[in-house]
Amino acid sequence: MQNRSAIRAAMGVLAIMAVLCTAPSGAFAFDPASYPNLKGQWFGVRGTAGGGQPSFDPVKRWGTTQDAPLTPEYDAMFKANLADQRAGGQGTNATSTCLAPGMPMVMNAHSPMEIILLPETTYIRVDHIRDTRRRIYTDGRDWPAEIEPTFDGYSIGKWIDSDGDGRFDLLEVETRGFKGPRSYDASGLPLHRDNKSVFKERIYLDKANPNLLHDDITVIDNGLTRPWTVSKTYRRNPDPRPAWVEYICAEGQQLVRIGNENYMLSGDGFLMPTRKGQAPPDLKYFSRK
Amino acid sequence: MRERNWLAAAALAAITILPVGDAGAFDESKYPNWKGQWVRTDAGAPRYDPSKPSGRGQQAPLKPEFQAFLEASLAEQKTGGQGGDPTYTCLSPGMPRIMNNYEGAELVVTPDTTHIFMEHIHDSRRIYTDGRPWPAFIEPTFAGYSIGQWIDEGGTGRYSVLEIETRGLKGPRSYDNTGLPLHPDNQSVFKERIYQDKADPNILVVEITTIDNALTRPWTAIKTYRRAQNPRPVWRESVCAENNAHVEIAGQGYMLSADGFLMPAKKDQAPPDLRYFAPTQN
Numbered sequence: 001m002q003n004r005s006a007i008r009a010a011m012g013v014l015a016i017m018a019v020l021c022t023a024p025s026g027a028f029a030f031d032p033a034s035y036p037n038l039k040g041q042w043f044g045v046r047g048t049a050g051g052g053q054p055s056f057d058p059v060k061r062w063g064t065t066q067d068a069p070l071t072p073e074y075d076a077m078f079k080a081n082l083a084d085q086r087a088g089g090q091g092t093n094a095t096s097t098c099l100a101p102g103m104p105m106v107m108n109a110h111s112p113m114e115i116i117l118l119p120e121t122t123y124i125r126v127d128h129i130r131d132t133r134r135r136i137y138t139d140g141r142d143w144p145a146e147i148e149p150t151f152d153g154y155s156i157g158k159w160i161d162s163d164g165d166g167r168f169d170l171l172e173v174e175t176r177g178f179k180g181p182r183s184y185d186a187s188g189l190p191l192h193r194d195n196k197s198v199f200k201e202r203i204y205l206d207k208a209n210p211n212l213l214h215d216d217i218t219v220i221d222n223g224l225t226r227p228w229t230v231s232k233t234y235r236r237n238p239d240p241r242p243a244w245v246e247y248i249c250a251e252g253q254q255l256v257r258i259g260n261e262n263y264m265l266s267g268d269g270f271l272m273p274t275r276k277g278q279a280p281p282d283l284k285y286f287s288r289k
Numbered sequence: 290m291r292e293r294n295w296l297a298a299a300a301l302a303a304i305t306i307l308p309v310g311d312a313g314a315f316d317e318s319k320y321p322n323w324k325g326q327w328v329r330t331d332a333g334a335p336r337y338d339p340s341k342p343s344g345r346g347q348q349a350p351l352k353p354e355f356q357a358f359l360e361a362s363l364a365e366q367k368t369g370g371q372g373g374d375p376t377y378t379c380l381s382p383g384m385p386r387i388m389n390n391y392e393g394a395e396l397v398v399t400p401d402t403t404h405i406f407m408e409h410i411h412d413s414r415r416i417y418t419d420g421r422p423w424p425a426f427i428e429p430t431f432a433g434y435s436i437g438q439w440i441d442e443g444g445t446g447r448y449s450v451l452e453i454e455t456r457g458l459k460g461p462r463s464y465d466n467t468g469l470p471l472h473p474d475n476q477s478v479f480k481e482r483i484y485q486d487k488a489d490p491n492i493l494v495v496e497i498t499t500i501d502n503a504l505t506r507p508w509t510a511i512k513t514y515r516r517a518q519n520p521r522p523v524w525r526e527s528v529c530a531e532n533n534a535h536v537e538i539a540g541q542g543y544m545l546s547a548d549g550f551l552m553p554a555k556k557d558q559a560p561p562d563l564r565y566f567a568p569t570q571n
Contacts, residue, residue: 030315030316030317031315032315039401097530098379098529098530099528099530099531100526100528100530100531116397116399116402116404118397118399123397123404123406125404125413127413130411130528131406131411131412131413133404133406133413135524137521139521141521148523148525148526150525150526151526151528152526241417241419241421243428244415245428246381246411246430246431246432248380248381248411248431249379249411249530250378250379250380250381250529250530251380251381253378256536256538258536258545258549258550258551259548259549259550260549265538266565268539269538269539269540270538270539270561270562270563270564270565271538271561271562271563271565271566272565272566273565273566278566279566280563280566281550281551281563282550282551283550283551283560283561283563284550285546285550285551285552285553286551286552286553286558286559286560287557
């Protein structure tokens with residue numbers, strides 16, 4: 001009898017332990033062994049084509065060589081933007097005045113990226129212009145009836161155990177609910193001004209090298225003739241305690257937008273033209289001239 | 290004897306299943322539950338010491354030189370200027386102003402780092418709790434470099450207090466929008482204690498002590514944040530550059546009108562010097 005009691009007690013302990021350790025809500029313990037190890041500092045891997053700043057499709061040079069499947073209207077807008085940039089303007093690159101890059105430009109990882117993985121939310125921090133922290137909700141929520149538009153969008157994710165080994169290895173993400181203007185990269189490659197973009201991402205570690213992270217991003221946008229998919233790769237910094245930069249766009253910002261024109265601030269702080277022959281700003285609101 | 294074997298086996302199995310250390314599992318039950326959205330409890334303009342009015346009312350123990358700076362800032366602001374408030378052009382508020390908690394905070398606790406996300410201008414922090422020493426060199430930042438330590442103050446087996454020290458600052462920084470200044474040598478050190486109110490776990494207490502060369506003595510303030518009841522709160526996105534009507538040209542603040550033209554920020558303010566534009570263009 002005593003034996004049976006002891007066995008029952010022991011089984012009870014085991015059962016409680018098992019429940020404690022498998023609590024799906026994360027109320028008791030979050031077992032990182034069930035998730036991929038995404039800790040550390042990630043740098044965007046650029047393609048060999050090189051040139052310019054980080055581009056949306058990292059294996060292609062930024063600009064027209066991205067071969068974005070733009071609608072004729074947006075292709076014309078993009079080309080006009082490039083012409084404006086050649087003349088010293090900023091075209092449709094909205095981040096020139098420190099506006100948030102938003103999606104998908106955030107994932108170009110101009111600055112190093114950190115991924116913080118908790119059961120309910122995966123956070124993606126990229127300190128570029130804004131202290132961006134994408135929140136990818138993995139708590140099983142539905143799309144809200146109304147989404148307050150943001151540059152980063154509203155992201156819902158789902159962890160997948162793609163190979164059935166009992167461990168999640170893939171984060172599928174869908175992001176909606178945008179505001180703009182946004183561009184794919186600093187070349188000004190534009191997204192549709194209706195801000196109806198939808199992004200579908202698959203984020204996973206490289207099977208052969210766990211220090212490489214992949215993000216396959218598909219863009220569905222009315223500025224495109226078809227969905228556009230690119231594969232981004234990030235490399236993990238081997239330093240377990242890396243330095244994190246603080247990117248304050250307004251610090252040392254020399255571009256000033258007045259009306260529809262961009263101007264520069266000179267080294268001594270005065271306004272100066274960005275283009276040959278550019279007119280100065282209209283000072284009609286000043287009584288003293 | 291059999292009983293002992295079973296119990297021993299059960300205990301061994303329990304040990305095997307139970308997560309040990311952060312290599313195996315992050316046992317959230319050892320840390321306080323700080324999840325959710327935290328908003329400041331004080332009304333009025335966000336300020337360093339929420340128990341006192343802003344500006345002179347803060348009664349900051351400033352050295353005379355910095356008290357004079359504050360007075361000049363307040364006088365300048367009365368005329369329409371920005372005084373000593375550096376954030377109007379979207380510079381980061383930095384420490385300690387970040388903790389004024391302008392638009393809601395999220396504290397994300399992990400064993401190695403506690404992330405403090407503040408929705409405002411550029412206010413996010415990392416508090417390292419991985420036992421690291423101070424680095425030999427700190428790249429100065431507005432948020433500073435923060436090392437924290439979890440304390441089990443009640444001896445309950447659960448951490449209750451996060452003690453933080455922050456150094457390695459850059460500037461200019463002020464405590465609030467009145468321009469209440471920190472020393473421009475940026476040697477400030479901040480010591481914080483963050484914990485939940487014992488009587489109400491939906492109140493978070495942030496004690497901050499500032500040690501700064503503009504002060505005659507360390508200055509301590511106690512802030513409280515209240516947790517929003519919605520477990521799935523809406524997080525706004527504050528993008529300072531969006532619709533910011535302030536422009537600084539040659540050290541002078543101007544405004545942009547609704548139709549996009551430059552306009553004075555102060556009565557009878559002179560227009561900016563347009564010396565770099567060809568006269569024929571003007």
